[in-house]
Amino acid sequence: MSSLPARSVIEFSQFDQLRDAREIISCEADALRQMGQNLGIEFCDAIDLILSRKGAVILTGMGKAGLIAQKICATLSSTGTRSHFLHPAEAIHGDLGCLHADDMILALSNSGETEELRRLIPLVQKMYLPLVSITARETSTLGRASQVVLCLGDLKEAGIHQLAPSTTTTAMLAMGDALSLVISKARGFTPLQFATFHPGGSLGRRLTKINEVMRDRKEVRVTRETTSIRESFIQLSRPGRRSGAVIIVNGLDQVTGIFTDSDLARLLEERREGQLDRPISEVMTAEPTTIQSDASLEAAITLLKTRKLSELPVVDQQHQLAGLIDITDVIGWQPQRESTEVNTEAG
Known part of the structure; x- marks a missing residue:
């Protein structure tokens, strides 16, 4: 039985580590500033659509985007907007049953071409549920299917190889936080209501x-x-x-x-x-x-x-x-x- 070769360790000084870390953080920070400056009226359209629905906001996404969707879901729930996460792969195996006619979908995918989401889109359309997307391009499959597109733009991932989702997931998270907190303000959500949803821990106590x-x-x-x-x-x-x-x-x-x-x-x-x-x-x-x-x-x-x-x-x-x-x-x-x-x- 052959064994895997031992991985070589490249000499990497603390100076180099700090330099690279600062570059990564700066790359993500620059992307957020650019996204904020480019944010347009479509953001307000998304807010209006969410506020107009009597049901829940159903978030969905695959992989790292799915993990960000779960965090946004938690933020929405804790700030006064009922929300749930729907795994796109599980959706076509029975979890579509959680959807209600008054709900709406908030889908996350940087490419807008994620296979699991592409299979989910026509099913959502058959149920006449409005779709808001956070994605890189309006011309993607997800973008074209959406009533509102919150466009991230063509962002470069951070790091030497620019492969791992980093800048894009940070941008998605920031967009989701902006949605959650602006909606919360529009609903007149108060600190005491926040405490009702956070009864445990020092935050709820205070x-x-x-x-x-x-x-x-x-x-x-x-x-x-x-x-x-x-x-x-x-x-x-x-x-x-x-x-x-x-x-x-x-x-x-x-x-x-x-x-x-x-x-x-x-x-x-x-x-x-x-x-x-x-x-x-x-x-x-x-x-x-x-x-x-x-x-x-x-x-x-x-x-x-x-x-x-x-x-x-x-x-x-x-x-x-x-x-x-x-x-x-x-x-x-x-x-x-x-x-x-x-x-x-x-x-």
Whole structure:
């Protein structure tokens, strides 16, 4: 049995590697700039067509173009446009059954002559589904069959041999991102809707509404302005997660101040024990920073970081206390280097 000959390794210095890598990246970047400058009204036609359909956007492509189509499909889905990927080879073996009369097709092929797509085109036409293509030339088989062609132009692949799909797939991905994000803006897609589709991970967590993760009012130590500091700390113990703050409210239950464990420690360090039996309003931090209950957790994290807070009262539209965000509730969602910067309101 013969064995394969060992592959020779060409001497390739780090300087040469970096030079080639930079050339490849520059080649792809230049192609994207050129494509962006040449983009015309056909892009708007594609947007209008997609927005006019009640069904899903069905993406299809073969090989590397198919992989890019799957990524575009995921981006569309996560930004408010229902979409699915249809493998062109599997389509003619039963997967055509996933198509609906209200759907439309978005096909990717640089050459526009991919055999599997050529076999799929007449089947799509029989179903009267509109076809948008991302391809190099309008005169290709795919281009001629399309209602709208998003033309990439004749792009040269990157690299020494200019063979592997690189520049063309990068251009397809950029075109797909442009479609997805412009459509998302046209639909009025909001960050909170984005969070609905991304409930897992730090991204979904940060876009979650505060009222879904805050400590409810019943878990917060709350007192009136006339209560003494000693009474506030003795009488206001709460089960569960302990916060290092007492929230002070007026007769309308509106937040007027905050008093923290750090404030208490400061009084003791300054030997002002006599103040413990005075009204808490005399030493509280008046008009503390608050946040609305319908804001995002990301907004709360930003406030905690920029203003160096440990506790953040959550209020409703009438500025009445709804709950509390404690730094310990969100410390895991901040970069490690930032978490050490957080301090108390009064500190």
